[in-house]
Amino acid sequence: xxxxxxxxxxxxxxxxxxxxxxxxxxxxxxxxxxxxxxxxxxxxxxxxxxxxxxxxxxxxxxxxxxxxxxxxxxxxxxxxxxxxxxxxxxxxxxxxxxxxxxxxxxxxxxxxxxxxxxxxxxxxxxxxxxxxxxxxxxxxxxxxxxxxxxxxxxxxxxxxxxxxxxxxxxxxxxxxxxxxxxxxxxxxxxxxxxxxxxxxxxxxxxxxxxxxxxxxxxxxxxxxxxxxxxxxxxxxxxxxxxxxxxxxxxxxxxxxxxxxxxxxxxxxxxxxxxxxxxxxxxxxxxxxxxxxxxxxxxxxxxxxxxxxxxxxxxxxxxxxxxxxxxxxxxxxxxxxxxxxxxxxxxxxxxxxxxxxxxxxxxxxxxxxxxxxxxxxxxxxxxxxxxxxxxxxxxxxxxxxxxxxxxxxxxxxxxxxxxxxxxxxxxxxxxxxxxxxxxxxxxxxxxxxxxxxxxxxxxxxxxxxxxxxxxxxxxxxxxxxxxxxxxxxxxxxxxxxxxxxx
Numbered sequence: 001x002x003x004x005x006x007x008x009x010x011x012x013x014x015x016x017x018x019x020x021x022x023x024x025x026x027x028x029x030x031x032x033x034x035x036x037x038x039x040x041x042x043x044x045x046x047x048x049x050x051x052x053x054x055x056x057x058x059x060x061x062x063x064x065x066x067x068x069x070x071x072x073x074x075x076x077x078x079x080x081x082x083x084x085x086x087x088x089x090x091x092x093x094x095x096x097x098x099x100x101x102x103x104x105x106x107x108x109x110x111x112x113x114x115x116x117x118x119x120x121x122x123x124x125x126x127x128x129x130x131x132x133x134x135x136x137x138x139x140x141x142x143x144x145x146x147x148x149x150x151x152x153x154x155x156x157x158x159x160x161x162x163x164x165x166x167x168x169x170x171x172x173x174x175x176x177x178x179x180x181x182x183x184x185x186x187x188x189x190x191x192x193x194x195x196x197x198x199x200x201x202x203x204x205x206x207x208x209x210x211x212x213x214x215x216x217x218x219x220x221x222x223x224x225x226x227x228x229x230x231x232x233x234x235x236x237x238x239x240x241x242x243x244x245x246x247x248x249x250x251x252x253x254x255x256x257x258x259x260x261x262x263x264x265x266x267x268x269x270x271x272x273x274x275x276x277x278x279x280x281x282x283x284x285x286x287x288x289x290x291x292x293x294x295x296x297x298x299x300x301x302x303x304x305x306x307x308x309x310x311x312x313x314x315x316x317x318x319x320x321x322x323x324x325x326x327x328x329x330x331x332x333x334x335x336x337x338x339x340x341x342x343x344x345x346x347x348x349x350x351x352x353x354x355x356x357x358x359x360x361x362x363x364x365x366x367x368x369x370x371x372x373x374x375x376x377x378x379x380x381x382x383x384x385x386x387x388x389x390x391x392x393x394x395x396x397x398x399x400x401x402x403x404x405x406x407x408x409x410x411x412x413x414x415x416x417x418x419x420x421x422x423x424x425x426x427x428x429x430x431x432x433x434x435x436x437x438x439x440x441x442x443x444x445x446x447x448x449x450x451x452x453x454x455x456x457x458x459x460x461x462x463x464x465x466x467x468x469x470x471x472x473x474x475x476x477x478x479x480x481x482x483x484x485x486x487x488x489x490x491x492x493x494x495x496x497x498x499x500x501x
């Protein structure tokens with residue numbers, strides 16, 4: 001059975017034993033893991049520059065190249081063999097022969113295994129089938145691979161194995177590599193977007209003495225030297241707003257945040273957030289800026305604003321919808337009247353009928369939100385800003401001047417998922433202190449996601465936070481959208497999983 005065939009644990013163990021024996025022989029020569037080969041060319045660059053040239057041109061004026069990469073294909077013949085190596089940019093074919101490479105080098109090559117990392121020196125030519133190939137003059141084994149690669153053509157078929165052994169997934173699956181290359185381009189494009197608009201990129205602490213900035217359950221750790229507990233960051237919000245107080249009036253951070261919550265296709269306990277704040281702006285400005293950001297990312301990274309997510313077509317060039325919570329509910333469930341959705345008794349009756357949990361002390365705003373979360377959120381496929389969030393679920397947002405029962409806050413939904421949360425910031429220190437106290441009472445009543453009272457943040461507000469607008473965008477979910485990935489684990493290099501048995 002070849003290595004390309006389906007492997008049983010017994011076969012795999014045999015392959016590993018054979019490879020360890022080869023490594024032992026290499027060690028005897030003193031050249032097991034050399035580090036004196038220098039690569040001067042990448043596969044994709046060679047294809048771009050020389051792939052369309054004729055063989056006559058390449059033979060007339062030989063191009064000397066030095067490449068290195070992992071061998072992923074191997075075809076051994078008598079006096080000549082072919083192989084394909086993969087580097088960070090792509091693939092390129094090798095031609096190894098007795099005549100050019102030498103009999104001893106060719107004989108050694110025949111004992112190399114798929115997964116081995118090779119250093120190659122040679123010249124370019126075009127095969128009869130039209131493939132750019134390196135005619136190998138010298139060949140070196142740089143790293144011996146002791147474990148076999150996944151099945152040749154199918155990569156990793158077990159989804160959990162793909163997440164747990166991402167390095168194998170990246171070696172064997174070109175689609176996976178494309179996702180993470182796209183991820184990198186998206187993040188770089190986000191940085192450029194904000195830098196071009198005069199924002200300053202900053203870094204704030206990942207360990208907080210008081211968790212804050214979001215309603216979420218934190219992870220707790222302990223600092224031995226200080227003999228005190230710290231909380232892994234659930235959001236950088238309160239630190240970023242401290243910076244706006246300081247005079248840094250336009251700031252952004254691409255940060256890691258941590259929330260001790262469930263794991264699903266849209267939740268990972270460790271995730272990447274973009275948060276940005278700008279003084280003398282409001283939530284309307286943020287919504288407009290967010291539309292521009294997402295459109296520009298799509299154009300820059302994908303080349304189009306017309307995208308498809310799991311078969312659903314979305315045109316990001318269309319204006320994003322803007323609906324209140326009740327308007328969104330009525331859009332998909334028109335049987336509810338305005339009067340009913342503002343009647344506490346009706347809302348409770350409806351939630352109970354649908355077996356949706358709520359708390360006896362919940363006000364109308366929270367009850368509306370509970371109904372929205374369970375019946376409507378997942379139906380918001382096209383980009384939609386949900387606005388006018390109740391003040392009792394928005395402890396950091398500014399109250400609306402005309403209706404103090406709601407805040408100048410929005411959440412952006414695309415493909416039924418929350419993508420962003422933004423608002424005009426609450427900069428009244430007394431109002432903020434009172435809302436923190438409400439959160440403390442909620443925590444004392446058993447709400448593990450309620451915020452703590454942050455006295456230093458109140459002190460900062462007392463120095464004066466200018467009128468400010470701020471927003472957080474879940475980068476992982478945004479990347480899911482732009483790469484058509486069904487699970488958040490597909491866009492995180494090393495997602496969290498249960499411990500292996």
